[in-house]
Amino acid sequence: MSAADISSPKRDHLMATAWRLFYRDGYRAVGIDMILAEAGVAKMTLYNHFASKEELIIAVLEKRDCEFRQSIIAKVEAAGLDPEQRLLAVFDWVEGWFGSEGFRGCAFIRALSEYPDPAHPIHQTAWHHKLAVLSALKDLCTAAGAKDAESLANTLGLLIDGAIIAAHATCTTAPARSARATAASLLKLAAA
């Protein structure tokens, strides 16, 4: 869209550093100066690539959105052809994510929380990610023969988001298995 979207080594490095710090400490808690110091980049370089901190945050979220969904899709593809197994593979992916080093919840949920005004650009960017995941879930539900695929996908989305919060607060992966088990039950009901 904008010229700032063109990839460049400095830009990528800034986004990677920003992502790491934002995810660890929060969007408001991390200042521009800290990102610059950690990345070893001059301030004007950042402001030549991004118009503002807000644009940097949005760029980081959009990049992360792509990576996330690709990672989920890869897990689904690796699960084979059985539609039920493919759907449940999402929950296996979630469990692996919960157990990953430095897991601190969902960056998008946290963005929704830190920018609670639904009209805020960051809030909306974060929500678009959730909608994209729901859309992918719906396709998996349809393939698995669910009667009301959209409704089931939305419910599975609730389970996943709830599990993220529980896993973040408890530092455990157990919520993923609860969500998975419930998803399996719901799928059975919806396909009957």
Next chain:
Amino acid sequence: MSAADISSPKRDHLMATAWRLFYRDGYRAVGIDMILAEAGVAKMTLYNHFASKEELIIAVLEKRDCEFRQSIIAKVEAAGLDPEQRLLAVFDWVEGWFGSEGFRGCAFIRALSEYPDPAHPIHQTAWHHKLAVLSALKDLCTAAGAKDAESLANTLGLLIDGAIIAAHATCTTAPARSARATAASLLKLAAA
């Protein structure tokens, strides 16, 4: 616990104002000065009642925790004696909450998000609230004849937290009904 816990008009007024602003804009986004200006109170009055902003946030969350749970319990009691209806009344309460003026998600989820370090006092305070709600849910599940009440309560907790996020982002109450319908199905399965 501490002397600061003693109630006083000024203290209560500060906490009410702080709650309103924190909930509307976020914990980090709202500064002490804004709370003081809005409440019409001198800075030293605040710091005589609270050792720090962090303590103020924790005090506000703890107070809100009590009010929340009492409000839920009242709704459950008003639902009568049927155990299933009592459990589902929680979801009716949630729907009413989602539709309330100025709804901006869950202050506790947002506290978990803004203070993502699980060791942070604010993070832990917020999680204690969620645990208390889960405990109450478990009692309702037990009364409703669920085989594994704790497991069911945890799953219902996932649904509720997920619904909160969806309702916040979409400004709708629909997620509450999705969660309620799913809860009814799960209860039937668990009581069979």
Next chain:
DNA sequence: CACAAAATAGACAGACCTGTCTATTTTCTT
């Protein structure tokens, strides 16, 4: 009334924040 406790305004410190500007150096391309 008199005394003590609570609250007040407002200055202040020291740090941090985002974003701008300039002058210089490095890097890339031709």
Next chain:
DNA sequence: AAGAAAATAGACAGGTCTGTCTATTTTGTG
């Protein structure tokens, strides 16, 4: 090698933040 583009350090502005301090006034109580 030469010119253009990108990146650099670092100062700077103007504002915000939390928390402290003082001197004064209000409030509540015996």
